[in-house]
C-alpha cells in the first residue's frame with residue numbers, strides 16, 4: 380500500500396485534505412445529533428409528534444439556530460470555521476453560538492489525522508470516527524440527563540467491531556467473550572448490591588465496551604475510564620463538598636476510555652513505542 384501511495388503523491392494530498400474535510404462534517408453531524416437526541420428524546424419536545432416525525436427531525440433537518448430556529452445558510456454552515464464566519468452569533472436573533480460545536484468538529488479532524496497517521500487505514504479511520512460519534516451521543520445524554528440510551532448501543536457495537544476488524548484484523552474471540560461475561564457478572568453484582576453506586580445502563584454499557592477493547596486491553600479501558608473520572612471529579616469538586624454524594628456520569632468516562640483504548644492500541648501496533656514498553660503493553 381505504501382508503494383501505491385508513493386507513486387501518486389498528489390493522491391495522498393487529496394486523501395488527507397478530503398479525509399479531514401469529511402471528518403469535520405462527521406463531527407458536525409454527530410454533535411448536532413447529540414444535541415438533538417437530548418432535545419427531542421429527553422427535553423420538552425419529546426412529546427411532539429410521532430416517533431418517526433422526531434427521528435426525521437433528528438436525522439435530516441438542516442442545521443438551524445438553537446434559539447430562534449433560523450436556518451443556517453451560506454459560509455456559516457461550513458464546519459469548524461463557520462463559527463467565525465458567523466461572527467459567533469445568529470444572524471437573525473443575535474444569540475451567541477455555542478463554540479462547543481466548532482470545537483467538536485475540530486476534534487474529529489484531529490482524530491482523523493492521528494488515527495490515519497498511526498494506522499494508514501482510511502476505511503478503518505472512518506469506522507473509528509463513526510464509533511467516536513456514537514460515543515459522543517452517549518456521553519452527551521449521560522452528561523446532561525444521567526441517562527445512556529440503549530438505541531445507541533447497537534451502533535457503538537457495530538462501528539466498534541468494524542473498527543476492530545479494519546484496524547487490527549480482529550474478530551471477537553473466546554478470550555473477548557470471557558471478558559464480556561466477567562465484566563457483566565461484576566457490574567451487575569455491584570448494581571444489585573449497591574444500586575446507588577451505579578446505574579443499570581452503566582452495567583449494560585461497560586461490559587459491551589470492554590468486549591470491544593478485548594483482552595488484555597480491557598485493563599487499559601478500565602483504568603483510563605475510572606482514572607479520568609476520579610481526576611475530573613476531584614478537580615471539579617466545590618470546597619467542602621463530600622465526594623461521596625457527587626453523582627458521576629460514568630457513561631462519559633467509559634466513552635472517553637473506549638476511544639482512548641483504540642488510540643492506545645494503534646500506538647502500540649504502530650511500532651512507535653520504545654522497546655522497554657513491551658514489558659507493559
Ligand SMILES: [Zn+2]
Pocket residue numbers: 444445446447448449469470471472473474
Ligand atoms: Zn437565532
